[in-house]
Amino acid sequence: MNLHECQALLAGSLAGTRCNALEGSPLWHTGQSVLRMASAYESDGRTFMTGEDPVNAMAAFLYGLGWLHCGIASGLLVRQEARNICPFTGTFERVPVDQSAKLDEKTGRYAHLLTTAIDSVSTAPYRGTPAHAFAVQVTFIAGVYLARGNRVASDGSLEEALACFSYGHGWIDAGVQAGLFSIHAHHEIFTVD
Numbered sequence: 001m002n003l004h005e006c007q008a009l010l011a012g013s014l015a016g017t018r019c020n021a022l023e024g025s026p027l028w029h030t031g032q033s034v035l036r037m038a039s040a041y042e043s044d045g046r047t048f049m050t051g052e053d054p055v056n057a058m059a060a061f062l063y064g065l066g067w068l069h070c071g072i073a074s075g076l077l078v079r080q081e082a083r084n085i086c087p088f089t090g091t092f093e094r095v096p097v098d099q100s101a102k103l104d105e106k107t108g109r110y111a112h113l114l115t116t117a118i119d120s121v122s123t124a125p126y127r128g129t130p131a132h133a134f135a136v137q138v139t140f141i142a143g144v145y146l147a148r149g150n151r152v153a154s155d156g157s158l159e160e161a162l163a164c165f166s167y168g169h170g171w172i173d174a175g176v177q178a179g180l181f182s183i184h185a186h187h188e189i190f191t192v193d
Helices: 003-015 026-050 054-074 097-119 130-154 158-177
Strands: 017-019 077-079 121-123 181-183
Touching: 003 017, 003 026, 003 054, 017 026, 017 054, 026 054, 026 077, 026 158, 054 077, 054 097, 054 130, 054 158, 097 121, 097 130, 097 158, 121 130, 121 158, 130 158, 158 181
Parallel strands: none
Antiparallel strands: 017 077, 121 181
C-alpha cells in the first residue's frame, strides 16, 4: 500500500462514517472526539505527504485508521458502507533511501510507545459487562499489532512495522478516550480530551 492509498483509505472511511449515539449524549461526545482525532491525523498525514515526509505521513494515516476502526468496532461510529477495509492486505511501499534513518528511529520509538501504552492501562469497566469484554478485545488487538510489528521489523519490513505500531496505538488511545481503560502510568502518551 502506498501513501496515497493509505490517505484515500482513511479519507474515504471518514467520509462515510458518522456518530451512532444520540446527539448531545456522553457517547455522542465521545464518538465526535474519535472522529475529530481520526480527521486530524488524516490532515496531518496529508501535510507530511506534501512536505515529502513519508515516514510521518504513514504513521499519521495508520494511527488515524486505528482510532476510526476502534470507534466503529465499539459502536460509537457507524459507516454507511458496512465493510471495513483493512490497510494490511498488501505490502507497504518502501520509503526512499534518504528516509531510512528516520524510519528506523521512528519504528523503534513506536514499538516502545505501543508496548508502554499497553502496559500503562487496565480495563476500567466492571468484569462481566460488555464494555469490559470490548476493553479486553481492544487490548488484544493492540497486542496483535505489536507482535506483528515486531515480527515484520525483524524480517526487515520497517514500513509495515511502523504501520502496525501506529495502528495498534490508535486502538489503545481511542479506547482510553472511550473510557475503556484506566491509565496507571505514562499519562503523557495518551490523548484524552
